[in-house]
Amino acid sequence: TQLLEQSPQFLSIQEGENLTVYCNSSSVFSSLQWYRQEPGEGPVLLVTVVTGGEVKKLKRLTFQFGDARKDSSLHITAAQPGDTGLYLCAGDYGTASKLTFGTGTRLQVTL
Amino acid sequence: DAGITQSPRHKVTETGTPVTLRCHQTENHRYMYWYRQDPGHGLRLIHYSYGVKDTDKGEVSDGYSVSRSKTEDFLLTLESATSSQTSVYFCAISEPGLAGGRTQYFGPGTRLLVL
Numbered sequence: 648t649q650l651l652e653q654s655p656q657f658l659s660i661q662e663g664e665n666l667t668v669y670c671n672s673s674s675v676f677s678s679l680q681w682y683r684q685e686p687g688e689g690p691v692l693l694v695t696v697v698t699g700g701e702v703k704k705l706k707r708l709t710f711q712f713g714d715a716r717k718d719s720s721l722h723i724t725a726a727q728p729g730d731t732g733l734y735l736c737a738g739d740y741g742t743a744s745k746l747t748f749g750t751g752t753r754l755q756v757t758l
Numbered sequence: 759d760a761g762i763t764q765s766p767r768h769k770v771t772e773t774g775t776p777v778t779l780r781c782h783q784t785e786n787h788r789y790m791y792w793y794r795q796d797p798g799h800g801l802r803l804i805h806y807s808y809g810v811k812d813t814d815k816g817e818v819s820d821g822y823s824v825s826r827s828k829t830e831d832f833l834l835t836l837e838s839a840t841s842s843q844t845s846v847y848f849c850a851i852s853e854p855g856l857a858g859g860r861t862q863y864f865g866p867g868t869r870l871l872v873l
Contacts, residue, residue: 653800678859689848689864690801695855735800737862744789744852744860745816750800 650674651738653749660726661757668721668752670736677739679719680746681710684733693721726756761785762865764849770871777836779868781849789852790832791862792816792824794845801848807832839872846870 682690696712737746761784803816805824855861
């Protein structure tokens with residue numbers, strides 16, 4: 648069973664601060680996805696990264712895929728209360744399109 | 759929105775009773791998945807399907823069975839519900855991502871309480 652370690656588990660910050668969430672594995676991913684989930688809803692895809700070293704930006708969110716395709720990070724600049732939620736990384740190991748999910752980072756951004 | 763609906767959205771049942779959850783999709787996706795989500799465990803794969811009548815086990819399949827007789831429907835059955843199966847259940851489909859790989863899209867979830 649492939650494992651995905653996500654850190655930190657919880658993060659409480661004030662509006663305007665920056666933060667980084669990490670996702671690490673000992674296995675190589677064929678692709679990695681980041682999702683955000685709000686209470687009472689299913690996860691919603693934020694981004695997919697496929698190429699080692701790839702960096703993608705989505706407004707104030709920056710996603711990086713490690714050169715060896717074993718780790719990824721999500722950086723949020725100038726966090727806003729609307730960024731509050733559960734952030735999940737998920738690795739695609741290329742078998743039957745199954746994903747292995749990290750345990751998630753619960754982010755709370757206060758005014 | 760990948761056209762995924764789940765029913766029921768909420769259910770309370772008693773230990774030992776059978777329960778069936780339904781996932782319905784309208785866009786002819788080949789791959790479908792059932793996950794459960796519990797605090798501290800994230801999302802864990804229960805079963806998945808790669809076509810009509812083609813299913814396989816995930817990492818937490820004990821106590822669960824699935825069926826897929828039509829492309830659009832993927833059913834998850836708890837033959838005899840236990841309190842440890844109290845959870846939120848999500849159905850998902852996957853399709854090729856614009857950036858490569860495959861992307862999964864999730865339904866709204868079913869919250870199940872086993873008393």
